[in-house]
Every structure is written in C-alpha cells, then in structure tokens.
Amino acid sequence: MKYRYxxxxxxxxxxxxxxxxCAFKFARDGKPGRSRIYPLAHAKDQYVPVxxxxxxxxxxxxxCMFDALRRNEETGAIDVxxxxxxxxxxxxxxxxxxxxxxxxxxxxxxxxxxxxxxxxCVKFCPESALRYVEIKD
Amino acid sequence: xVKLQINGKTVEAREGEMLLAVIxxxxxxxxxxxxxxxxxxxxxxxxxxxxxxxKNWDGWKKSVTSCLxxxxxxxxxETHNDKLFEIRKTILDLQLARSPHSDxxxxxxxxxxxxxxxxxxxxxxxxxxxxxxxxxxxxVLGKSAISPTQRGHQKVIAGPFGEAPPDCxxxxxxxxxxxxxxxxxxxxxxxxxxxxxxxxxxxxxKCGKKTITxxxxxxxxxxxxxxxxxxxxCDDCKRQxxxxxIGSLVVRAREATI
Numbered sequence: 001m002k003y004r005y006x007x008x009x010x011x012x013x014x015x016x017x018x019x020x021x022c023a024f025k026f027a028r029d030g031k032p033g034r035s036r037i038y039p040l041a042h043a044k045d046q047y048v049p050v051x052x053x054x055x056x057x058x059x060x061x062x063x064c065m066f067d068a069l070r071r072n073e074e075t076g077a078i079d080v081x082x083x084x085x086x087x088x089x090x091x092x093x094x095x096x097x098x099x100x101x102x103x104x105x106x107x108x109x110x111x112x113x114x115x116x117x118x119x120x121c122v123k124f125c126p127e128s129a130l131r132y133v134e135i136k137d
Numbered sequence: 138x139v140k141l142q143i144n145g146k147t148v149e150a151r152e153g154e155m156l157l158a159v160i161x162x163x164x165x166x167x168x169x170x171x172x173x174x175x176x177x178x179x180x181x182x183x184x185x186x187x188x189x190x191x192k193n194w195d196g197w198k199k200s201v202t203s204c205l206x207x208x209x210x211x212x213x214x215e216t217h218n219d220k221l222f223e224i225r226k227t228i229l230d231l232q233l234a235r236s237p238h239s240d241x242x243x244x245x246x247x248x249x250x251x252x253x254x255x256x257x258x259x260x261x262x263x264x265x266x267x268x269x270x271x272x273x274x275x276x277v278l279g280k281s282a283i284s285p286t287q288r289g290h291q292k293v294i295a296g297p298f299g300e301a302p303p304d305c306x307x308x309x310x311x312x313x314x315x316x317x318x319x320x321x322x323x324x325x326x327x328x329x330x331x332x333x334x335x336x337x338x339x340x341x342x343k344c345g346k347k348t349i350t351x352x353x354x355x356x357x358x359x360x361x362x363x364x365x366x367x368x369x370x371c372d373d374c375k376r377q378x379x380x381x382x383i384g385s386l387v388v389r390a391r392e393a394t395i
Contacts, residue, residue: 009387038376041385050376050383062361065278066175066310083174086274088308092355093339093349096367098375 002135005114005122007049011129014039014047018121018130025120026132027105034103036112037121049130051121052099052112054078060111063094068109073118080109141212149160156203156214157185165216168245169205170316171268176277179206181268186224188215196202200224230254232266239264241317264319265294265350271311271320279360280304283311285334294320307336307350341371348372 023104026033037051054077061069061078068084069091071077087109091100103110114132122132139150143163144202150159155178170182180202187203190196190213200221203214216220229246233254236242241264246252246318271294272284282304286295296302307329312320322331331335336350348354354368370378 009383010391038380040377040380042381043388046384046387048380048383048387050379051383059363059367062363063357063358065360066185066274068175081174085308085322086173086175087313088310088353089349090308093354093371094357094363094367095372098372098377099379101372103378 003117003132004076004135005051005054005119006131006133007051008129008131009048011127012039012047012049013127013129014041014045015126018049018125018126019118022079022123023116024108027103029105031105034105035109036101041095046084049121050097050099052078053097054112054114058089059094059096060100063090072113072116077112077114077117079113080111082108085109139208139210141208141210141214143214144216150208152208154208156187156189156201156208156212158208159208160187160203160214160216168248169204169264170245171270172204172262173270173314175272176270176273176314178202179269179273180205182266183228184225186221188218188221189213190215190333223229225249228249231256234258235262236264236266236317237262239266239317239319242266245290264317265318266317267292267294268316269294270314270316274310274314278308280306280356282306296334301334302332303333305332306352306356307334308353339368341374342369343374346371346373 016032016039018037019032019039022035022037023032037049039047039049042046058078066084066086068081069078070081072079089102091109092102100109100111119132122130139152140147141150143160148159148163157167168184170184172178172185182201185203186200188198188200190198191211226249230251232242233246233251234256237258237355282302283294283296286299287290287293309322309331312322312331322329324338327338327340329338336346336352339349339351339354340347343380348371357363358365
C-alpha cells in the first residue's frame, strides 16, 4: 500500500498547529523553531506550509558524500541515516527549498521523514490542508 | 544466510557481513572508537576484539577485531569475558598514557576501573588517539587532504609535509567524526579556519547568514552536478522563497477561477 503526503495551501489558515505537533514529536520541548514543517506567510494572512517535498531526484541525496540520505522504500520519504551522517551540512546548503535543517538542540541534521509513515502534522491539521492519502492504482 | 552463535545464542547473518554489525544488531554493546558506518573499517582502535572458535577447533580460541572479521558458518563468538576485558583495559591504559587530558578516553578508561595510567604518562600528550577516522572520511569524500605524517611517537595527522593541506575544502567532516574532538576549527565572521587553512564562508545574499565554505560548495557543484544557484542563499531564505513561489501559484489559480 502506497501513500502520498499532500499539502493544500488554499486551505491553510496559518494556525501553526502542524509546527507545534512536529516540534513536540521530535524536539520534545515544543519549541516551534525546532519543527520540520514551516507555515510561512507569502502575503498578509496567507500561509503556505513549507515541508520537505521528498523529491525524486533530490539535491540533498546528491549532495551527501557519505550516502547518509536514502529513500525509505516503505514510506517513500528520504531518511537520514544517523549512523552514517557526519553533520557536514552539505544537504542543508544544497536543498533548493530549504527543507533540510540543522537542529541546534540535538546538534543533528533533521528533515521530514513523514514520521516513518504516520505523520502527526496531518492528524493535527484542523483544516485538512495536510493530508496523507492512499494512492490507488 | 549464515548461522553463527553469539554469546550462546544462534543468530542469522548475511554473507560477507562483518561480525561487529551482527553483534550490534543483537543489541550487544562492544566498545568501539574508530568505527563509523560511513567509512571502511580498519581495526585501528582494537577495542571491538572478540573471541572466536569453532566446534572442530579442539578448544582453540582466537581473538579478532570484530569490525574486520567476516561472518562464517558455525562460528562461536564470545564478546565479553575476562581475557577480552584485560585486552580492552590494556588498550585504554595505553591510550590514557598517550592522551591523559582527553575526557573521552578518561571516561572510557573509567568504565574499566582505570583512573590513572599504569604506564609512564606523556604530560603534554594531545587528544589524538590515531584512530584515523578523519583521514578515512576525507578519503570517502574524495579529497584525502590529510594523512598521518612522521614516524613513531612523532606521528601526527596533518597535511602534506606538516603544512596546511592544499586539498582541504573546509567541510569539517574530519572534525565532526573525531571521537575525541581533537581536531580544532573555528568560524569567525566570514572565515573558517581548520588545519591552519582559512576558508571563505558563503554568506546568504539575502540575510547574510553563513552557510558552508565556497570551496565545499564548488566541490559539490562539480562532483555531484548540482546547480550553482542552490548555494547562494541560506535555508531560511530558501523556505521563504518556496512559500512565496507556491503562494503566487495559489493566488493565480484563485484569480483564474473568479
């Protein structure tokens, strides 16, 4: 069974619940700055949740000299293999969308891994602007 | 699949896999210093020593570095016993004599009941434990800028002829992988200094935030065929740009439907 993560920016109200959910799940202290999803305003009161696109030919994967970023075939996300990562920040510099991040608290490279196939942001989005839908062949 | 026995438990492993990987998968803790998944094992620290035997070896046992020993059918492995404890203790005892000021070595040695080295201590000893993780990661990167120089007790990790390495691109992989944090570097304003070499850090053209070094970006652009404009701005500004780009599409779509 395959799923696709969808962002529908028209429905986003900018409530930033996804950001909090993400920060609570990963950073545990709930600081919004340590989230992996960023609802950013492009005009007054108009928001777009910016999150990793899990690109097919991803710049982060190409930039990693140590093969620490790999596609997880089960979830479809690009995961960071922390056993291989040396924190050179090549992926952070290379991502054209700015979605590979450095978590200063853990001193680690972080990026959206779709919560290993169970994204919390989707569950918390009150407007269903974030969806995780099954792909039907 | 290969079947072997680790601490009395029969486990399965893939052909060609190293013993250490199988041991770790079983949740057994074997101390290591020079091991890292991104680099080839070389067995430098020798702390991952285990004792192996086979049924037809008539009770003979062999101590091997598990990071370098490929799995074999019918192998009987022991990871913790008195002999291995003594081997690991001796290694740490020697390291403590070489690097008496390293917190990393001191903490590890304390686990083996060593507060002070029983060997003559080098009072000015540096924190380098000669694990070569830095030189190996530089090799994986494709640069091999640093290597061991000199011989014997004078041996140090440095650039060619002990000078600033011309091939270094200031990526800090060596500094991050170093288990004892011996490799020192600093970022001051626009410059990064490591291995006595200075690099220019790329400043975001919008907000001025420093990212990676110009040399590292050029290397990635050339080696991994990445577009040069990816490296001009920082991740924060790139996220904002992404939001604005998608936002303008949303606005355009909305206007079209009206």
